[in-house]
Amino acid sequence: MAVMNLAAVARAQNAARVLRPTEVRGTNSSVILRLLIENGPMPRAEISTILGLSQGAVTRIVADLAEQGLVEEGASVSANSPGRPRVPVGIIAESRLSVGVHIGVHFIHAALTNLGGEAVESRRIAHDGTPENVIALCAELIDKLRALATAPLLGIGVISGGWVEPETGIIHRHGLLNWRDVPLRAELTRRTGVDVLVETSARAHAVADILYGNAHGHADFAHVFIGHVVEASLVVGGRVHAGPHGLGGALASWVVDDGTGRVSTAGKVVSDGAVIAKAEASGLVPAGSSFEDVLALATESTPESDAATALLHERAYRSGQLTAALTDLVGISLLIFSSGVVSLESSIDHIRAGIEHARPGLPVPEIRTEANLGATLTRAASSVVLTTVL
Structure with a gap:
């Protein structure tokens, strides 16, 4: 399909590049993308009804998203009423990636995650619990996963337990790791050269619940x-x-x-x-x-x-x-x-x-x-990126 060809071109031209939010963010475009991520493929008429947009506006936005390689049409389905079959529009999951990192008490889980919340490449590594070791390992994993990206990167999300201040990316308290006021975001951004988003694990999981429909x-x-x-x-x-x-x-x-x-x-x-x-x-x-x-x-x-x-x-x-x-x-x-x-x-x-x-x-x-899997942890971390970019 033409959309798939455009997506392939985008991957070849933009692999491992981190996009600016304005490159994909537009009020209605973002709402439609999030609707499709949460609910799966939907006909344009249904998108129009749910969002209160005209069918003409939805058609234009979907066409723009298709040109960016973000969505594609699927097989037509019969409507319940007479008329033309409805053609659902769905996201191209592999068209964009993000890096999600979860800092656990004993292990770091990291993954390249696609728009569908699936881990494309995953890594797990043990750490010694010190901020120096954890930050160094996180930066190393982020760099390795970025190098493996075959599509544009939306961003980097890192999550951890404890008292995390998302605005500054500082982990103020983590009792089990005995951390106090660790400037995680600043250090990872300095080491990787890419702005990193930091959030607490529980909130990131709630974001993923909304984004991927677990709280539907x-x-x-x-x-x-x-x-x-x-x-x-x-x-x-x-x-x-x-x-x-x-x-x-x-x-x-x-x-x-x-x-x-x-x-x-x-x-x-x-x-x-x-x-x-x-x-x-x-x-x-x-x-x-x-x-x-x-x-x-x-x-x-x-x-x-x-x-x-x-x-x-x-x-x-x-x-x-x-x-x-x-x-x-x-x-x-x-x-x-x-x-x-x-x-x-x-x-x-x-x-x-x-x-x-x-x-x-x-x-x-x-x-x-929610499954107790490393992919679930990294999906939550990547969700922090998606809600910021989309």
């Missing part, structure tokens, strides 16, 4: 990230909430029943670290084990696997109790859980039971999950 049908929801880091991001009226200087979202210091009749902080009860500590204390895994070791044990068919599964289910139940307060706070209708807490599909029922126990007789929000 809900304007008020929370993304709850429970792994080594215990955080949440609230979305109210379709907008991701961020407090002044990026404050908000930390759940690790909230108190929760620890299962023995006492209360403790969530970080010591529901985090990956808490699961590992309990598994080691009970002799299920040797000292120095990882969360992946506990999860692997839970998937085996042994008496020990039953104990490991019970431990993960208990963690899910306590997580439900923890997040019940979020539901009461703003009356959200959807909870999206990600990371280690949903590594077992069966954990969802236990999260729901924890919410029901904490809020007896009250309706439970819909619960959805």
Whole structure:
């Protein structure tokens, strides 16, 4: 198709170049692109109806996007009413790329991600936890992935747990890494020569939920990230909430029943670290084990696997109790859980039971999950770029 040829030309001419926002941003063009990213291919008439634009305006904008190699027409489909078949328009996922980087407690995940949120090239590397080592490795990964790009780059997004100020790109606090006031954005921009966007992981995941449709049908929801880091991001009226200087979202210091009749902080009860500590204390895994070791044990068919599964289910139940307060706070209708807490599909029922126990007789929000994968982490990081550029 002609559009595909134009996209191929664009890739050949502009590979590894970082675009300026004004090169793709136009109010209506951006809205149409985001609509197609979230919902998939749609006929022009449907785009016109949803956005309240004239069909002529939509046709002109789609033609311009096609010339840029961003969208293409698909096979026609029959309409429910008499008339010409409708021809859906969809994004060309590989037409633009972004680099997404997630800084975890033990690993850095990085990927080239396309417009469809798919990782085209992925990397994972361990770090020693120091700002110097993490920054050096992030810069190295960014440079390597940029060199592999076969399409124009929209930008670079880096996410991390802790108190992150997106305007300055400073990580003010990260308790598990013991970071204080690390100028991540400035250092990565200096080392790579490209402006880098920095955001907190929980908010980035909420952005991805909106952009890629995981929150479809809900304007008020929370993304709850429970792994080594215990955080949440609230979305109210379709907008991701961020407090002044990026404050908000930390759940690790909230108190929760620890299962023995006492209360403790969530970080010591529901985090990956808490699961590992309990598994080691009970002799299920040797000292120095990882969360992946506990999860692997839970998937085996042994008496020990039953104990490991019970431990993960208990963690899910306590997580439900923890997040019940979020539901009461703003009356959200959807909870999206990600990371280690949903590594077992069966954990969802236990999260729901924890919410029901904490809020007896009250309706439970819909619960959805996000895969605990490196590609999910880097997609969230890349989403920060897309919402800035589009």
